[in-house]
Amino acid sequence: MEPFKICLVGHSASGKSSILAALQNKAFNPYIPQTIQSNCWKYTHQNRSFKIYDTSGLDKFQKSTINCLKNSNLIIICFDSSSKRAQIHVEQWLNIVRTYKSVTPIVFIGTKTDKALKQQNEYMQRLRERYPFYLTSASNPQGVKDVFRNIEQNLIIPNLVVERVQIRRREDEEVKSGWFCFC
Numbered sequence: 570m571e572p573f574k575i576c577l578v579g580h581s582a583s584g585k586s587s588i589l590a591a592l593q594n595k596a597f598n599p600y601i602p603q604t605i606q607s608n609c610w611k612y613t614h615q616n617r618s619f620k621i622y623d624t625s626g627l628d629k630f631q632k633s634t635i636n637c638l639k640n641s642n643l644i645i646i647c648f649d650s651s652s653k654r655a656q657i658h659v660e661q662w663l664n665i666v667r668t669y670k671s672v673t674p675i676v677f678i679g680t681k682t683d684k685a686l687k688q689q690n691e692y693m694q695r696l697r698e699r700y701p702f703y704l705t706s707a708s709n710p711q712g713v714k715d716v717f718r719n720i721e722q723n724l725i726i727p728n729l730v731v732e733r734v735q736i737r738r739r740e741d742e743e744v745k746s747g748w749f750c751f752c
């Protein structure tokens with residue numbers, strides 16, 4: 570059976586590689602290098618194979634990131650939950666994902682919950698209501714692992730991703746119009 574391909578995308582420094590490092594039992598590294606193009610990690614859980622693609626958030630590697638997106642079965646949009654620009658970054662990545670992968674299910678992971686400022690506004694609330702939505706910190710590796718176990722067990726293994734595919738486009742439109750209302 571082909572591995573289930575999960576693609577991590579999001580703004581540069583949103584914490585994608587740190588999430589992957591936590592899953593790989595690596596210690597949290599505040600000086601973790603920026604990702605060049607993308608990295609892939611394969612693992613097995615409950616007899617099912619998964620491949621996680623950790624992409625670069627930098628514009629100059631966007632072509633490589635889009636290639637990863639195209640091959641994926643599930644897309645995780647990561648954002649820095651402590652950043653004041655989190656909404657803008659989420660919108661940018663939603664637009665990219667919708668342009669290149671219109672029917673692949675999306676999950677959101679807000680990172681860096683250990684930092685003080687968290688974006689708890691109406692936009693984030695709408696995202697939370699419309700998509701699978703998690704908050705975590707790479708400084709708490711068990712928390713990151715729990716997020717992925719939850720995604721595997723509640724969305725992937727029971728094939729719930731199929732239901733998300735059917736309703737995703739409409740949800741995107743609602744979230745998008747909500748976003749414009751806040752400007």
Ligand SMILES: Nc1nc2c(ncn2[C@@H]2O[C@H](COP(=O)(O)OP(=O)(O)OP(=O)(O)O)[C@@H](O)[C@H]2O)c(=O)[nH]1
Pocket residue numbers: 579580581582583584585586587588598599600601602603604605624625626627680681682683684705706707708
């Ligand atoms: N405090 C805190 N810092 C974090 C967390 N996750 C990542 N960081 C820091 O944020 C910075 C960027 O993290 P990365 O994991 O490299 O971000 P990225 O999304 O992979 O970035 P690109 O590879 O450039 O796309 C690094 O200094 C990390 O140590 C977190 O949960 N808490």
Ligand SMILES: [Mg+2]
Pocket residue numbers: 585586587602603604623624625626
């Ligand atoms: Mg990275």
